[in-house]
Amino acid sequence: MGKAGEQHTAAHGTERHLQELQEQLPIANARKQLISLVKAHQTLVLVGETGSGKSTQLPQYLYKAGLAEGKSIAVTQPRRVAATAIARRVAQEMGVQLGAEVGYAVRFDDRSSTATRIKYMTDGMLVREALIDPRLSRYKVVVLDEAHERTLPTEILFGLMKQIQEQRKGGLKLIVMSATLDAAKFAHFFDGAKVIYLQGRQYPVEMLYVSEPVDSYLDAALRTVVQIHVDEPSGDILVFLTGQDEIETLQRLIPERSLQLDDAESHGKMLVVPIYAALQPEQQANVFKPTPPGMRKVILATNIAETSITVPGVRYVVDPGFVKARSYNARLGSDSLQVVPISKAQARQRSGRAGREAPGKAFRLYTEAAYLGLQAASAPEIQRVSLASLALQLKQLGVADVRAFPFMDPPPPTALARALELLLALGALDQRGALSQPLGAQLVRLPLEPVFGKVLLSGAAMSCSEEALSVVSMASTDPVFLSSRNKQEVSTEMRKQFMSPLGDHITLLNVLTSYMKVTKSERGRWCEERLLNARSLRKALEIRGQLREHLLSLKVALKSCGDDLEPLRRAILSGLFMHAAILLPDNTYKVIASGQIVSIHPSSVLSGHKPRCIVFDELLRTTRNYVRNVTVVEPAWLPEIAPIFFQNKGSMVGRGH
């Protein structure tokens, strides 16, 4: 096909860049100014480009200037790796032991002590600390980094900080750090906080757009990769795709296409490496291996390469402009996963990946007009997810009326109403809407969605805490059964040895129970032979251990129900009753709570079976409404286990045929 690539044209420079903004400084030159600004203002909004050093340098400046006043500086990050990596680097720069003056705290890993004065942590960890100490009294300064990502915990911290600042009357400084231009919004929310811009260390990236919209972005991506390979000097190519399927397709097509190229007209061979979250760790490691001489690496990535993973050596980015995003329908209580256009902020983030080490080029497989038509940023998480856990935490934080909490962007009223209804139905709230004792108070301590917390606590009450621990831990991790189209039959065969006619939860329990009996050194191989995701199982076991500790501290007896799994299934129902469904004559199911018609997902062990009544974890809308992770229950249990909820639905259960 020679050089017949996409027609790309250069951008005309209409994009507003940080460089054009006033007061922009390299952080080292701004040191004194920053310190005095923090002294003078209660809240500061810091906009820093990539590589501005704001996350590593600023906390050190403030600490050395004595602004912690004997207390500590908390720096939050949305991701564990960032929190731990930055803490290590800062400890090294300051020449102190990690865990002494500088430390970090993330789930399963606490490297902090009473001596820690600069504490890096995930935003969720700071929320956990606030649940115990709502005034965050051990901190003098809180830094909310990557605020533009608008994660659910950071969202809570925004409102909480506003409240604490009133209570502590200037006793707590807040610094909001953002990589994008949302500064005005943050500043406005925090009553006109001072905004500072910091210069970064990023090389220029040339933006290239297609001149006409493309029919198929996958085709266009393939052609563009080949075009770059033929026309451009050395440097690796990063392609953003929406999922495993697309990655596997291009993984097959790129080598086929490159066979048709003469080595003379291109720069050696292309080495195609995939990267996505579900990929096994050993294969993930391939993206970090240096590109062999005379070759060009083509990285096929999901969104994981947008923020979580930085691949070295990338000079060219190919961006089709789409992402697979989850959205939550509060009214129906269902999720859907759809391929949608990215936002301008995401487009900038993606193209920025070409300029980490040298000037680069970004090939956008959409027109410049299309770019200008994208929404500025994707909707914050709070607009897109179930708010049950958030509402529960706000109650613990002393917010009597969660609707009146100072949200930066208020969540949809229906979503908040649904969350409160669910908490009431679970028994986590009393009739006045306060946290119930002891259930509500126990649920808020557990690092689980409230529905799964309820499963666990009911399991404990029904003398099957050991089994409930396993079920809930397995439900909290990524799928354990590896799925790849080519290994389909083997995978199904392997699953049989764990399969239970009682459903997926019991099947998952069987997997974890077997896994726990395997010696540590054998576990990797054991998983490999059975096509099980080793990482998921390792994580499930970690979660299980942590939850077990929680049960012990709640003084809950740890018991096993042995072979009689009825109490366990009742426990599962006691948390998931909103997701109970009854068989209809046409072999579909009707969700009792919402009236939705659903089918059992073909990946479920119950697919093809027709139990009269089921409960499930998740309702996903794709080609149909599918439910996943399903357990068989008895219709008669419904009014026993959730009497208030099923009082008026009794007749419907009876009709269940």
Next chain:
DNA sequence: GAGCACTGC
């Protein structure tokens, strides 16, 4: 009888 992006406590 399909096909799930990514985080986190």
